[in-house]
Amino acid sequence: MTILDKIITDKKREVALKKQLIPITQLENSVLFGTRTYSLSKILRNSISGIIAEHKRRSPSKSVINNGYSVEEVVIGYQNAGVSGISVLTDGKYFGGSLDDLLLAKASVNVPLLRKDFIIDEYQILEAKAHGADIILLIAAVLKREEIKQLSEFAHSLGLEVLLEVHNREELEKAIMPSLDMIGVNNRNLKTFEVSLDFSKELAIHIPNEFVKVSESGISSVEAIKELQPFGYQGFLIGEHFMKTENPGIAAKSFMNSLLVKS
Numbered sequence: 456m457t458i459l460d461k462i463i464t465d466k467k468r469e470v471a472l473k474k475q476l477i478p479i480t481q482l483e484n485s486v487l488f489g490t491r492t493y494s495l496s497k498i499l500r501n502s503i504s505g506i507i508a509e510h511k512r513r514s515p516s517k518s519v520i521n522n523g524y525s526v527e528e529v530v531i532g533y534q535n536a537g538v539s540g541i542s543v544l545t546d547g548k549y550f551g552g553s554l555d556d557l558l559l560a561k562a563s564v565n566v567p568l569l570r571k572d573f574i575i576d577e578y579q580i581l582e583a584k585a586h587g588a589d590i591i592l593l594i595a596a597v598l599k600r601e602e603i604k605q606l607s608e609f610a611h612s613l614g615l616e617v618l619l620e621v622h623n624r625e626e627l628e629k630a631i632m633p634s635l636d637m638i639g640v641n642n643r644n645l646k647t648f649e650v651s652l653d654f655s656k657e658l659a660i661h662i663p664n665e666f667v668k669v670s671e672s673g674i675s676s677v678e679a680i681k682e683l684q685p686f687g688y689q690g691f692l693i694g695e696h697f698m699k700t701e702n703p704g705i706a707a708k709s710f711m712n713s714l715l716v717k718s
């Protein structure tokens with residue numbers, strides 16, 4: 456059993472339990488349900504940097520990354536750095552995140568927010584909306600084509616955008632459909648944790664132009680972004696490189712400054 460299989464088994468149990476305690480009507484009654492969302496895909500299309508900075512306390516591959524900062528401090532720092540969007544990990548067991556982190560981020564900044572979790576059920580998309588998300592992540596490795604279609608159409612019906620994550624050509628071909636907004640190539644294999652930017656470079660040509668291309672994980676230098684841009688990437692999801700520093704917001708700011716100097 457891979458770590459990804461374990462995460463999904465736990466997630467199914469977690470969602471089933473939460474459904475018993477928090478009815479959908481309660482999520483739909485959230486004040487945030489009525490608010491409009493930001494379009495990350497539009498911002499990325501018009502941005503010259505395209506950084507999506509992630510709030511990530513720990514991960515199965517690296518254990519603790521940063522426990523010292525509150526989510527508000529981190530996301531305000533990211534916003535001040537001028538990032539295009541912010542990803543908030545909401546998985547508790549493996550990443551130390553929560554839906555409260557998303558809610559606090561929503562209350563603190565006004566940039567597009569991605570709910571980063573393992574979404575397998577419409578219920579989690581309602582949760583995402585009720586806690587201030589603008590975008591959801593769907594991971595092709597753990598979903599069937601019909602599920603991707605159902606979940607992405609449901610997200611759109613709530614005004615949320617969809618970032619579809621793939622890691623290889625089979626996943627991409629299985630998942631491609633009009634109800635997606637952005638395609639993210641994960642440079643980290645979630646089953647083996649191997650990381651290489653070559654995954655983004657090799658898949659780029661197979662991603663149709665109507666989707667904004669995002670490169671995810673293992674990005675730790677401005678040079679990496681300069682290498683990926685010629686392949687058509689307009690979004691760059693960065694977690695650890697910022698979160699492992701003393702002050703993630705300051706780290707993002709100096710990264711953005713050197714990126715803009717070199718643009």
Ligand SMILES: O=P(O)(O)OC[C@@H](O)[C@@H](O)c1c[nH]c2ccccc12
Pocket residue numbers: 509511571572620641671672673674692693694695696
């Ligand atoms: O910390 P990194 O290597 O910069 O990676 C960020 C992000 O891409 C990574 O956290 C991620 C990509 N896809 C995921 C799916 C679930 C959880 C986490 C992820």
